[in-house]
Amino acid sequence: MDQDLYKYLLILGDNSMILGHRLSELCGHGPTLETDIALTNISLDLFGQVRSYYQYAAKIKGEESTEDSIAFLRTERQYYNCILVEQENTNFAHVIVRQFLFDAQHQLLLESLTQSQDETIAAIAQKSLKESKYHLRFSSEWVKRLGDGTEESHQKTQEAVEHLYPFAHELVTNTSIETRMNEKGIGTNLDDLKEEYYKTVIDVFEEVGLVAKDLKNRFAKGKSGQHTERLGYILGELQYMQRAYPNMQW
Amino acid sequence: MSPEIKLEDAFQARIDDEQKIEPKDWMPEKYRKTHIRQISQHAHSEIVGMLPEGNWITRAPSLKRKLGLLAKVQDEAGHGLYLYSAAETLGISRDELFDQLHTGKAKYSSIFNYPTLSWADIGAIGWLVDGAAIINQVMLTRTSYGPYARAMVRICKEESFHQRQGYEIMLTLCQGMPEQKAMAQDALNRFWWPSLMMFGPRDSDSPNTEQSVKWKIKRKTNDELRQQFVDITVPQAEYLGITIPDPDLKWNEDRGHYDFGEIDWEEFWQVVKGNGPCNKERLKARVDAWEEGAWVREAAVAYSTKIKNNEVKRTA
Ligand SMILES: [Fe+2]
Ligand SMILES: [Fe+2]
Numbered sequence: 001m002d003q004d005l006y007k008y009l010l011i012l013g014d015n016s017m018i019l020g021h022r023l024s025e026l027c028g029h030g031p032t033l034e035t036d037i038a039l040t041n042i043s044l045d046l047f048g049q050v051r052s053y054y055q056y057a058a059k060i061k062g063e064e065s066t067e068d069s070i071a072f073l074r075t076e077r078q079y080y081n082c083i084l085v086e087q088e089n090t091n092f093a094h095v096i097v098r099q100f101l102f103d104a105q106h107q108l109l110l111e112s113l114t115q116s117q118d119e120t121i122a123a124i125a126q127k128s129l130k131e132s133k134y135h136l137r138f139s140s141e142w143v144k145r146l147g148d149g150t151e152e153s154h155q156k157t158q159e160a161v162e163h164l165y166p167f168a169h170e171l172v173t174n175t176s177i178e179t180r181m182n183e184k185g186i187g188t189n190l191d192d193l194k195e196e197y198y199k200t201v202i203d204v205f206e207e208v209g210l211v212a213k214d215l216k217n218r219f220a221k222g223k224s225g226q227h228t229e230r231l232g233y234i235l236g237e238l239q240y241m242q243r244a245y246p247n248m249q250w
Numbered sequence: 251m252s253p254e255i256k257l258e259d260a261f262q263a264r265i266d267d268e269q270k271i272e273p274k275d276w277m278p279e280k281y282r283k284t285h286i287r288q289i290s291q292h293a294h295s296e297i298v299g300m301l302p303e304g305n306w307i308t309r310a311p312s313l314k315r316k317l318g319l320l321a322k323v324q325d326e327a328g329h330g331l332y333l334y335s336a337a338e339t340l341g342i343s344r345d346e347l348f349d350q351l352h353t354g355k356a357k358y359s360s361i362f363n364y365p366t367l368s369w370a371d372i373g374a375i376g377w378l379v380d381g382a383a384i385i386n387q388v389m390l391t392r393t394s395y396g397p398y399a400r401a402m403v404r405i406c407k408e409e410s411f412h413q414r415q416g417y418e419i420m421l422t423l424c425q426g427m428p429e430q431k432a433m434a435q436d437a438l439n440r441f442w443w444p445s446l447m448m449f450g451p452r453d454s455d456s457p458n459t460e461q462s463v464k465w466k467i468k469r470k471t472n473d474e475l476r477q478q479f480v481d482i483t484v485p486q487a488e489y490l491g492i493t494i495p496d497p498d499l500k501w502n503e504d505r506g507h508y509d510f511g512e513i514d515w516e517e518f519w520q521v522v523k524g525n526g527p528c529n530k531e532r533l534k535a536r537v538d539a540w541e542e543g544a545w546v547r548e549a550a551v552a553y554s555t556k557i558k559n560n561e562v563k564r565t566a
Contacts, residue, residue: 024307028300031543040324068312092546149549241311250311
């Protein structure tokens, strides 16, 4: 099997799955019905993308693998999502800033992947791009609302930025797999996204007086399978049924 | 005859004639109050109902099931929205309605005070709880208050999808491994009686029924609806190959209906009064979400005020 392609699909899919999972934890607990519905929508979109990536990954992997064995039956070190997306739903400001930092990259990444030499990836990107544009509009508007709302909301959002922004660089830093996939014309060179990514993010932050110090958390190595302690708990819930009742149809 | 009585007669005549009452029409105060109570109770049930099922979203056994469940719970939020909007047409705000829920003044369907203990409960809720809700709600699509009736039409379509999705989860479990089928049976055991309770007290103990029939909020009594539910559901359980936990359940040839055992009314009233297994945590989850969201809602209002003021300045 093509190991690089397989892992690349996991990098793409795992981000959507772990972020989708975090958002799904909030379903029924949002600050308003409208935001509850909107965040669930984003979660639904992300899980829809996850299925496409994992179905393709299962095909590459062959054997008996399925979208579900890929989603639920790996161990911690075999998940390749960025550290950012496994961060907790500390409060609504954290949820929104995490989403915004992700969406701003996701849209650029998908735009670029629509040109992938791999037709399946290009097709998934094409379909997901529309969704991610909507997500970015939603999250950036909320960053502004919270950043320029009340003193309290500004302070909470600033605190979220300080916590989350140091993880953002991982989204635009190539791993060796991403570099190789780019050389084959399949993947995106994340270096090419950097400038626009930071511009998008900083413009929105500056518009509402949020300060992002140029800090990079050097332990943000999720794409190499090195996670925070949080991921284990996410997987504990995510995998519970598949682990407790192996080899069954649901 | 006083003008008030004339108005009431004309009002009743319109209802008898199957005309819809619209928000701007004159209506007796009691009609307005009854509708606020019933529609908001219904809206609260939709959003509290998100919690027991939401409990399994992060643990759904497959990606497909996770998407199905997420979408279902989201639909319930949408139902809550339509219904709060319908209640608002009667001159009460959503904030006031939430306040009634949070202070325990308003009720919601007791079924949501039962816990979801296994994945099969998600199937059982879709099959039985959405199934019971549909029977009530189909009747309400023809209720006299226009906004309520129209909300029901939209909602019913989605509820029947939920019911099919729930039944399909049960079917998959029942056709699966023995422990899956056991899980399905256990869920039926726990949700059967609470589902029958969803139709409310016996007709003989239901003081509101007569007035509700007059206003066409109710076209069938609690007992009639409950019977309808049992008659529909028994063959579905048989098809699944699981057993309804009622030794008195049997087909009555003369009546052309199933006979069934007595509901534990003591349990029913206890749960209504707040002493069910999850009443406190359900309410707490709603109150927490509301209180923790306060600063977010305030920020949104402050921001939109700023934007509006800026626009005024620009155009001035
Ligand atoms: Fe509903
Ligand atoms: Fe439903």
